[in-house]
Amino acid sequence: xxxxAARGGLDAILAAExxxxxKRDGGASPPLEIGQLTERLNLAVDRVMGExxxxxxxxxxxxxxxxxxxxxxxxxxxxxYRSTRPRLAAGLxxxxxxxEILRRIVPAYRVPPGPQLLGRxxxxxxxxxxxxxxxxxxxxxxxxxxxxxxxxxxxxxxADTDGHGHSHGQGGDPGHPSAASSDGQAGxxxxxxxxxxxDLLRGQGMIRDRRRDDxxxxxxxxxEPVRPGVPRSARLSVMARAETGxxxxxxxxxxxxxxxxxxxxxxGEVRHGRLPVRxxxxxxxxxxxxxxxxxxxxxxxxDLDGPDEDRGVFDVGYGLCLGHNExxxxxxxxxxxxVERDGGQGALEQSVLMTTDGLDASGFLEHLxxxxxxxxxxxxxxxxxxxxxxxxxxxxxxxxxxxxAAVSQ
Amino acid sequence: xxxxxPGWALRVTGLSKQFGRVTGCQDVxxxxxxxxxxxxxxxxGSGKTTVLRCIAGDVEPEAGTALLRRGPDVVNLxxxxxxxxRALRVSTIAIVYQDPAQGLNLRISAGxxxxxxxxxxxWRNFGRIRARARELLARVDVPLDRMDDLVxxxxxxxxxxxxxxxxxxxxxxxxxxxxPTTGLDAAIAAGxxxxxxxxxxxxxxxxxxxxHDMTVISMLSSRAVVLRGGRMVEAGLTDQLLEDPQDAYSxxxxxxxxxxx
Amino acid sequence: xxxxxxxxxxxxxxxxxxxxxxxxxxxxxLLTAVAVPxxxxxxxxxxxPVARGWGSGGLQVTxxxxxxxxxxxxxxxxxxxxxxxxxxxxxxxxxTGVSDTTDARAASIIQTRHRVPEDPLGPGQILVLQVPVxxxxxxxxxxxxxxxxxxxxxxxxxxxxxxxEDLVRNGxxxxxxxxxxxxxxxxxxxxxxxxxxxxxxxxxxxxxSLFGAGRExxxxxxxxxxxxxxxxxxxxxxxxxxxxxxxxxxxxxxxxYLVEVPARHGWICSDADWCWRRREAAxx
Numbered sequence: 013x014x015x016x017a018a019r020g021g022l023d024a025i026l027a028a029e030x031x032x033x034x035k036r037d038g039g040a041s042p043p044l045e046i047g048q049l050t051e052r053l054n055l056a057v058d059r060v061m062g063e064x065x066x067x068x069x070x071x072x073x074x075x076x077x078x079x080x081x082x083x084x085x086x087x088x089x090x091x092x093y094r095s096t097r098p099r100l101a102a103g104l105x106x107x108x109x110x111x112e113i114l115r116r117i118v119p120a121y122r123v124p125p126g127p128q129l130l131g132r133x134x135x136x137x138x139x140x141x142x143x144x145x146x147x148x149x150x151x152x153x154x155x156x157x158x159x160x161x162x163x164x165x166x167x168x169x170x171a172d173t174d175g176h177g178h179s180h181g182q183g184g185d186p187g188h189p190s191a192a193s194s195d196g197q198a199g200x201x202x203x204x205x206x207x208x209x210x211d212l213l214r215g216q217g218m219i220r221d222r223r224r225d226d227x228x229x230x231x232x233x234x235x236e237p238v239r240p241g242v243p244r245s246a247r248l249s250v251m252a253r254a255e256t257g258x259x260x261x262x263x264x265x266x267x268x269x270x271x272x273x274x275x276x277x278x279x280g281e282v283r284h285g286r287l288p289v290r291x292x293x294x295x296x297x298x299x300x301x302x303x304x305x306x307x308x309x310x311x312x313x314x315d316l317d318g319p320d321e322d323r324g325v326f327d328v329g330y331g332l333c334l335g336h337n338e339x340x341x342x343x344x345x346x347x348x349x350x351v352e353r354d355g356g357q358g359a360l361e362q363s364v365l366m367t368t369d370g371l372d373a374s375g376f377l378e379h380l381x382x383x384x385x386x387x388x389x390x391x392x393x394x395x396x397x398x399x400x401x402x403x404x405x406x407x408x409x410x411x412x413x414x415x416x417a418a419v420s421q
Numbered sequence: 422x423x424x425x426x427p428g429w430a431l432r433v434t435g436l437s438k439q440f441g442r443v444t445g446c447q448d449v450x451x452x453x454x455x456x457x458x459x460x461x462x463x464x465x466g467s468g469k470t471t472v473l474r475c476i477a478g479d480v481e482p483e484a485g486t487a488l489l490r491r492g493p494d495v496v497n498l499x500x501x502x503x504x505x506x507r508a509l510r511v512s513t514i515a516i517v518y519q520d521p522a523q524g525l526n527l528r529i530s531a532g533x534x535x536x537x538x539x540x541x542x543x544w545r546n547f548g549r550i551r552a553r554a555r556e557l558l559a560r561v562d563v564p565l566d567r568m569d570d571l572v573x574x575x576x577x578x579x580x581x582x583x584x585x586x587x588x589x590x591x592x593x594x595x596x597x598x599x600x601p602t603t604g605l606d607a608a609i610a611a612g613x614x615x616x617x618x619x620x621x622x623x624x625x626x627x628x629x630x631x632x633h634d635m636t637v638i639s640m641l642s643s644r645a646v647v648l649r650g651g652r653m654v655e656a657g658l659t660d661q662l663l664e665d666p667q668d669a670y671s672x673x674x675x676x677x678x679x680x681x682x
Numbered sequence: 683x684x685x686x687x688x689x690x691x692x693x694x695x696x697x698x699x700x701x702x703x704x705x706x707x708x709x710x711x712l713l714t715a716v717a718v719p720x721x722x723x724x725x726x727x728x729x730x731p732v733a734r735g736w737g738s739g740g741l742q743v744t745x746x747x748x749x750x751x752x753x754x755x756x757x758x759x760x761x762x763x764x765x766x767x768x769x770x771x772x773x774x775x776x777x778t779g780v781s782d783t784t785d786a787r788a789a790s791i792i793q794t795r796h797r798v799p800e801d802p803l804g805p806g807q808i809l810v811l812q813v814p815v816x817x818x819x820x821x822x823x824x825x826x827x828x829x830x831x832x833x834x835x836x837x838x839x840x841x842x843x844x845x846x847e848d849l850v851r852n853g854x855x856x857x858x859x860x861x862x863x864x865x866x867x868x869x870x871x872x873x874x875x876x877x878x879x880x881x882x883x884x885x886x887x888x889x890x891s892l893f894g895a896g897r898e899x900x901x902x903x904x905x906x907x908x909x910x911x912x913x914x915x916x917x918x919x920x921x922x923x924x925x926x927x928x929x930x931x932x933x934x935x936x937x938x939y940l941v942e943v944p945a946r947h948g949w950i951c952s953d954a955d956w957c958w959r960r961r962e963a964a965x966x
Contacts, residue, residue, distance in 0.1 A: 018784050018955075021768030091729035098692035098701040100685065235707075235726045237899035240826045295683060339871055362826055372897050375734030379814065382736065385954055386759045386796045387875045389941045390858040393923040401853025504835045529847050536846045541839040547849060547915035569850050 036080050049073035051382075058306070058335025059083055063370050064090035065234075065253035067305040067334055084255070084370050091371065101291040104299055108309055108332070110207065111285040118209055119279045120313060126206020131284060208278040210311055210328055220316065220327045222352070236364045247351060247364060249343040252333045255370030259343035262363060266350065272360075275355075280311040280328065282335050300376055301370075308337050312345035318353065327352070429490070430455040430627040431476075431595060436485035444651040445471035449485070451646050451656060458628040459641030460659055461512050462674065464636070468651035469631045473599050475499070476629065477516045486601050489513070491594050499506055506600035513540040515588035519600035521580035524587065527573035531558060533582045538590045559587035561616060578609035585616065589624060596621075596628040602637060614640055635678030639663055647671045698745040698782040699777040704728055707900070708746035712892060714902035721833070722816050727899040737770055737795060739896030740812035744774060744793045747808060747892070754782045755789035760797040760939070760952035767795070784955040796859070798880040800938050800956040805906065811874050813895035816902065818872035819861040838870050838913075845913060855918070864911045865904055873910075878922045879939040884910040925949070928929025933960040 079085035115131025118124035148160035266272035331344025438445035594681035708797035743833035786799035951957035
């Protein structure tokens with residue numbers, strides 16, 4: 013390598029990496045173990061997997077640890093790792109009805125088909141910053157009124173050893189989400205998928221049927237980049253991997269932003285559970301189950317009210333993402349139906365498809381830190397040219413520069 | 422020696438367009454001679470604008486043909502696909518919209534708006550583009566010191582003049598005018614109307630003029646058709662139509678306009 | 683058969699980081715790009731160890747075309763020593779074992795951010811350019827469907843009108859870098875943000891230029907001996923950057939792209955290795 017200073021850049025990088033390592037791994041506290049992340053910060057791990065689009069809890073935890081808690085950085089590590097792995101098989105279609113329920117609520121009905129399982133949720137827990145003592149069986153959160161049974165079950169959920177915490181329907185008032193005492197055994201408590209509200213409504217002819225034949229293979233967004241006009245499967249895939257905040261805020265724009273439409277949404281299903289993953293065995297040719305992924309699934313029912321729409325029915329938006337991330341799945345379902353009703357031609361489709369990926373957006377934003385002195389020098393040149401031209405008379409004669417106008421060879 | 426002019430420059434037959442349950446136009450047909458301006462009269466909802474939009478290529482009809490003679494060729498406008506239609510709009514067909522904001526980019530200069538069709542037709546010399554734009558703006562009585570002003574800063578009448586200049590920039594074979602003076606103050610409208618009449622005479626361009634306003638039709642066209650509910654109810658020489666309308670509806674229109682003529 | 687055996691036969695990223703299937707897909711996209719000069723070919727852009735916006739596209743292109751016999755040079759703003767260039771270089775070398783150089787004449791592949799090397803490149807050399815924004819028309823149109831139509835129908839009048847307006851308002855064309863060019867007489871292409879100085883050097887070049895936009899997931903190409911013409915009115919000559927009287931404080935060069943060093947009230951060559959070699963030659 014001739015150019016003497018060329019080593020300089022590398023030296024700087026190596027020094028920076030050493031600083032990172034020292035900060036991350038140094039200090040008085042004990043090193044972070046993967047189990048601490050998957051068990052204690054499992055929602056962060058779930059979010060990393062959701063935004064990487066890769067189910068791999070231990071890898072995600074490692075990435076999160078390496079990224080010092082930066083979710084986007086961790087997702088980047090996961091996706092970049094995925095780029096080095098060959099694709100060995102494609103998953104067989106799994107029907108969402110195969111879900112093993114951990115949590116399921118149906119806001120649209122008091123008594124939906126199948127039980128409502130409050131499951132593990134913070135929704136009704138008061139946001140009181142706890143006093144910092146470690147949580148455990150001895151810890152009793154304050155009960156602020158409400159159903160004594162429910163708060164009791166939340167204690168049990170907190171004490172649940174498998175880390176997923178769920179309760180299952182056993183008697184109790186059918187009108188209230190059941191939170192009866194959990195038996196604490198992970199396998200036994202998992203639920204068969206209750207009937208879907210959407211099927212009930214469809215049976216009553218109350219749903220606009222959007223099922224089509226022309227999108228049989230899901231669009232693989234990791235094999236074919238998206239652009240406006242792609243089928244719905246592509247839109248859902250993009251949102252499944254999108255940054256949570258991007259989706260939430262894009263949705264919120266419809267509420268208080270300067271444009272957009274009002275959408276009357278009632279949630280039909282909010283589910284958290286496990287779905288099996290199967291592939292075709294390369295030797296036997298038979299379907300074989302590889303394991304399961306945990307997902308959050310939401311159906312959002314929209315009251316159709318447009319002048320060109322059939323007001324006699326509802327329409328439904330769908331959201332599904334990896335891990336337990338309800339706000340993301342709800343935002344997904346809302347945006348799915350919003351884009352659909354926008355005619356799929358409009359600005360919202362382009363915004364959803366092109367601007368919600370966390371890695372694309374953050375990477376490009378932060379690239380501004382790279383040196384830009386070549387481009388900046390060019391801009392300065394134009395400033396000089398513009399000012400020189402301003403001293404000239406008519407705009408009709410484009411300014412011949414006092415600087416020599418270099419021309420192509 | 423020049424060949425005798427063919428009978429028509431534009432021949433429309435069986436033009437029909439539905440918008441859902443609403444009839445845009447039904448079985449409309451007419452011919453326009455080269456250099457002639459044909460008027461299309463009707464109230465709002467009569468289908469006159471639909472007819473124009475179909476011929477312009479902005480809207481696709483369900484049925485009909487529109488044959489346009491261009492030199493030795495004849496092209497059916499309705500048989501063209503999107504790119505072909507757009508190509509025709511560069512140099513062959515031009516349209517002046519009722520609302521100039523539709524035919525112009527308000528965020529660029531008057532000269533820039535005129536430069537656009539020239540550039541689309543292949544002009545690449547800045548000086549010549551400027552010269553031609555100046556010439557056209559002068560022709561439509563837009564003060565030259567406003568050539569570089571954004572069209573968004575222009576009054577309605579001035580915008581319409583710019584739209585006209587833009588429309589004739591490439592010497593189109595067919596000029597379509599949709600309610601060209603509707604929405605302008607009466608005094609302004611009169612000036613623009615005079616301008617259009619002069620331009621039509623001077624350029625001898627084949628034209629279609631759509632209007633509900635008898636004054637406009639009588640000033641600009643030699644022959645006209647009357648539309649009602651999407652259908653043609655009468656056709657003939659403009660003078661005769663005004664003098665002696667046959668159809669009951671035409672009679673109503675003429676009577677109503679009497680006060681203004 | 684184990685999963686590991688399956689993976690091994692599929693070709694994990696032992697050479698060139700990406701798995702073989704990925705590289706094949708990228709090469710297919712590049713072939714299309716070379717066949718249609720200046721046309722933006724969509725490709726399934728993978729996430730790389732560098733972030734989007736930091737050269738993930740250029741890196742994918744390099745890794746897809748590089749072979750064990752190649753010699754790589756990586757520059758950023760013309761400088762091999764830039765931290766981003768250094769990082770990319772070590773990633774490429776670590777995953778391929780190829781030799782690297784700072785001498786543009788000796789490199790078979792040059793990955794660059796925002797400059798064309800001052801040395802004339804020739805047959806057998808590939809210039810891989812990192813592209814932040816591949817769409818030359820984005821200043822006049824935001825809607826992606828309309829953009830596709832404009833390219834498909836070669837309907838470029840709006841960008842020309844924007845040049846007209848620019849001239850009228852400012853007396854000069856104010857586009858600084860990434861100047862739009864007409865490639866092969868057909869597609870308007872963005873010249874990434876290389877300075878105007880470098881644009882004429884793409885025209886009828888002896889080397890192949892490949893452009894990688896990782897974030898926007900497109901590649902495009904200019905094959906050798908292809909016309910690359912900046913969009914310019916016939917009577918308004920295309921202008922490159924130039925400051926009267928400027929020369930490199932280190933090597934004295936005038937006919938090179940110079941960048942300012944305000945603290946020293948002077949200029950230096952952006953192409954650091956070219957500048958250093960000139961100094962070596964003068965001394966030796």
